[in-house]
Amino acid sequence: MPIVSKMGVSQLVKSGLAVVAMLCLFVVGGNVPSEDEMVPILHIQALFQQIQHQEEIEKALLEEMESGQYSLENPLVVVNPYGISPLTALVFFRSSEPLSISVSVQGGREGQDVSFSVGAYATCHLVPIYGLFPGKRNLVTLEAVSKEGEKFQRELQIQTENLPSKLQELVLSASTFVPSQVAEGFNFTFQDDPKVAFDQDGVIRWFLDIPTILPALYQEESDGHFFCTGNYHFGDVIIWEASLLGRISRAFYSPYGVHHDLAVLENGNFLFLGTQGNETMEDFLYEMDMRSGEIVRTLDMREVLDPQRKAPGWTPQDWLHLNAVVPVPGEEAVLLSSRHQSAVVKLGYPSGSLEWILGIPDGWNPTFQQTLLNAVGSRFEWPFTQHAPQILPDQDQNPQTMDLVLFDNGYGRFHREIGEDEEEKMAENPWGEYSRMVHFRVNEVEKTVEQVWQFGKERLDLFSDSRGDANVLKNGNLLGAFNLSFPPSSGVFLEVNPQTREIVWQVEWGYLVYRLERLPLYPKEGFEIPIGEPIKNCIPKEVRQKYGAE
Amino acid sequence: MERSKKWMAVFLVVFLFFVLSGCGGDNTRSGEGQVSSPFWEVQVKSWETTSSLKSTQSSVQYNGVIQKVEHEQTPSEGMVFLLLDMVVEKKQAGASVFSWENVFVEDAEGHRFSRHPNDSFLASYDRQRMKGTSLNFGKNEGYVCFEIPEESANGALRLVVLLEQQEHSLEIQ
Numbered sequence: 005m006p007i008v009s010k011m012g013v014s015q016l017v018k019s020g021l022a023v024v025a026m027l028c029l030f031v032v033g034g035n036v037p038s039e040d041e042m043v044p045i046l047h048i049q050a051l052f053q054q055i056q057h058q059e060e061i062e063k064a065l066l067e068e069m070e071s072g073q074y075s076l077e078n079p080l081v082v083v084n085p086y087g088i089s090p091l092t093a094l095v096f097f098r099s100s101e102p103l104s105i106s107v108s109v110q111g112g113r114e115g116q117d118v119s120f121s122v123g124a125y126a127t128c129h130l131v132p133i134y135g136l137f138p139g140k141r142n143l144v145t146l147e148a149v150s151k152e153g154e155k156f157q158r159e160l161q162i163q164t165e166n167l168p169s170k171l172q173e174l175v176l177s178a179s180t181f182v183p184s185q186v187a188e189g190f191n192f193t194f195q196d197d198p199k200v201a202f203d204q205d206g207v208i209r210w211f212l213d214i215p216t217i218l219p220a221l222y223q224e225e226s227d228g229h230f231f232c233t234g235n236y237h238f239g240d241v242i243i244w245e246a247s248l249l250g251r252i253s254r255a256f257y258s259p260y261g262v263h264h265d266l267a268v269l270e271n272g273n274f275l276f277l278g279t280q281g282n283e284t285m286e287d288f289l290y291e292m293d294m295r296s297g298e299i300v301r302t303l304d305m306r307e308v309l310d311p312q313r314k315a316p317g318w319t320p321q322d323w324l325h326l327n328a329v330v331p332v333p334g335e336e337a338v339l340l341s342s343r344h345q346s347a348v349v350k351l352g353y354p355s356g357s358l359e360w361i362l363g364i365p366d367g368w369n370p371t372f373q374q375t376l377l378n379a380v381g382s383r384f385e386w387p388f389t390q391h392a393p394q395i396l397p398d399q400d401q402n403p404q405t406m407d408l409v410l411f412d413n414g415y416g417r418f419h420r421e422i423g424e425d426e427e428e429k430m431a432e433n434p435w436g437e438y439s440r441m442v443h444f445r446v447n448e449v450e451k452t453v454e455q456v457w458q459f460g461k462e463r464l465d466l467f468s469d470s471r472g473d474a475n476v477l478k479n480g481n482l483l484g485a486f487n488l489s490f491p492p493s494s495g496v497f498l499e500v501n502p503q504t505r506e507i508v509w510q511v512e513w514g515y516l517v518y519r520l521e522r523l524p525l526y527p528k529e530g531f532e533i534p535i536g537e538p539i540k541n542c543i544p545k546e547v548r549q550k551y552g553a554e
Numbered sequence: 555m556e557r558s559k560k561w562m563a564v565f566l567v568v569f570l571f572f573v574l575s576g577c578g579g580d581n582t583r584s585g586e587g588q589v590s591s592p593f594w595e596v597q598v599k600s601w602e603t604t605s606s607l608k609s610t611q612s613s614v615q616y617n618g619v620i621q622k623v624e625h626e627q628t629p630s631e632g633m634v635f636l637l638l639d640m641v642v643e644k645k646q647a648g649a650s651v652f653s654w655e656n657v658f659v660e661d662a663e664g665h666r667f668s669r670h671p672n673d674s675f676l677a678s679y680d681r682q683r684m685k686g687t688s689l690n691f692g693k694n695e696g697y698v699c700f701e702i703p704e705e706s707a708n709g710a711l712r713l714v715v716l717l718e719q720q721e722h723s724l725e726i727q
Contacts, residue, residue: 042612061692065691067647071648080649165674
């Protein structure tokens with residue numbers, strides 16, 4: 005995503021002034037930002053400009069709404085109201101009596117309409133429209149019900165723009181689709197850039213048109229908002245919350261970057277994976293109070309695991325490469341996935357005490373021996389350079405066990421260290437490596453682990469040396485995201501029935517793949533769009549000044 | 555030595571900034587002209603014609619590496635891009651809608667050209683793009699792109715806008 009895509013001439017002039025001011029500061033201080041350093045600076049500035057732009061938009065929108073001329077028969081329809089979510093719209097109107105509103109966007113095939121009920125009775129109506137098709141006159145139906153049960157209906161035709169060319173090539177084909185067996189929802193490649201959601205036919209129905217990086221979190225159970233980071237993996241980072249409409253509601257700052265993942269703890273605070281300093285990377289956790297933006301706790305993993313233990317992908321600096329953090333429900337503990345230790349660990353949090361390690365037992369310092377899980381069962385295979393563990397609800401009525409599914413990349417399964425010469429051989433996958441979606445069952449008392457199920461060992465074509473995802477869906481199927489090594493920069497998303505092993509849905513993707521989530525577009529219940537309310541800005545003044553936003 | 559390095563770095567950053575800013579164009583003019591109706595005010599702040607758009611952009615990759623991407627966009631054979639930097643502002647709240655279907659560029663021969671059907675590429679050339687969907691509130695600023703024949707670009711051009719069923723026109727050149 006181009007970093008200056010949202011910057012116009014006036015914005016560029018402002019940015020230019022900020023850049024010149026920053027240069028002066030650096031020159032005086034003796035440090036000139038390198039060209040590479042300018043990229044995250046411009047990213048952060050673009051986000052600050054979007055926040056300012058949002059305020060201007062809402063001021064004008066309120067003025068328009070106040071005209072009082074908009075009714076159910078003649079509503080105000082604003083496509084892409086905030087300029088960063090082109091396949092959404094906002095509908096506004098007033099009614100003389102309280103009405104409850106529901107909305108339906110006609111789908112691509114029967115039974116695939118996107119519907120949502122705003123819920124509460126009101127006379128002032130702001131209705132978000134999600135899931136519009138690109139480059140199409142979309143048929144959207146508003147249904148209003150009075151307290152007496154009288155129904156009114158209004159059909160709208162909402163024209164959207166064509167997809168930008170860079171997005172037109174993302175979904176290559178939806179080669180398999182058995183509608184009766186596929187779990188509901190849209191497919192969010194949320195934790196990547198570009199962030200898009202596409203339907204089961206492979207049609208993009210939502211995308212975010214502002215630079216972001218990898219990690220993101222969608223809060224399905226609350227209000228349909230998502231959190232993402234709009235700048236850079238390391239150093240200064242702005243974390244922001246927005247609705248799918250593109251309305252930013254909160255913004256936070258961290259000096260520790262965000263890499264790969266973030267999670268919500270039971271106390272409501274967020275836990276981030278980041279980096280502290282330059283010596284090592286991606287081995288640092290920090291907890292943020294999302295009411296204040298204050299970082300209330302940190303944990304340096306160099307004090308927990310052994311930075312000298314070598315495993316596939318290990319380097320002295322990137323020795324751990326944390327790629328997932330998953331709070332354990334009902335416990336003061338988290339699961340962490342480390343790509344470069346090929347291990348999933350359960351860690352008491354915030355205590356930092358190591359409870360167990362699910363990973364190949366080679367090379368561990370003797371002090372870790374008691375925490376290593378022992379493999380049981382003949383079908384067992386250790387995961388290598390894995391991603392995205394997901395804790396499952398109880399599967400066996402045994403309180404001693406924890407079931408989890410993860411994406412086992414398998415990179416390094418048959419070779420532990422790759423020299424320069426061997427990298428070329430990798431291009432031909434000479435070891436017959438494979439990636440899998442795997443269901444493991446950990447007995448936390450006996451410190452054992454067994455393999456319950458896997459998919460992928462038989463599919464060498466799906467080998468993904470990096471990235472990837474595996475999720476158990478609500479219908480019990482598994483959703484996989486394979487970031488193919490051959491050819492690179494391509495991927496396969498698929499849904500498989502674990503009983504029959506039948507692939508019931510598959511999409512070929514023309515770009516890198518990180519994660520895929522199957523989620524609804526609309527939240528479960530109605531939510532408010534607080535137009536005119538300033539965003540909750542938890543970014544310290546000195547940071548805003550640093551980036552020319554004050 | 556250290557001092558000259560520092561100033562070279564300053565020069566490099568400023569140079570890159572202007573490159574990223576997309577300076578250049580075959581024919582660029584500033585000048586203000588506007589048309590208005592009870593609901594709308596349409597202004598052309600500047601215009602340019604060009605036979606290609608080029609830029610270099612940087613983006614952050616998965617591993618934090620900065621990748622540079624070269625972009626180039628060319629019009630169909632025998633055509634040029636006409637870029638208008640516009641402001642479309644609603645002056646009075648109400649149900650009036652500004653539709654791009656009612657906006658044309660007209661050449662000296664009276665041929666009319668509609669806005670490019672997908673000028674989203676403008677964003678890759680460091681120009682804030684005006685939304686391509688209908689406008690119905692507030693102040694909207696940004697570039698729009700038309701593709702016109704080369705010979706048309708050499709003659710008189712005017713912007714034709716239909717506002718509240720009345721045709722307005724604005725001389726571009």
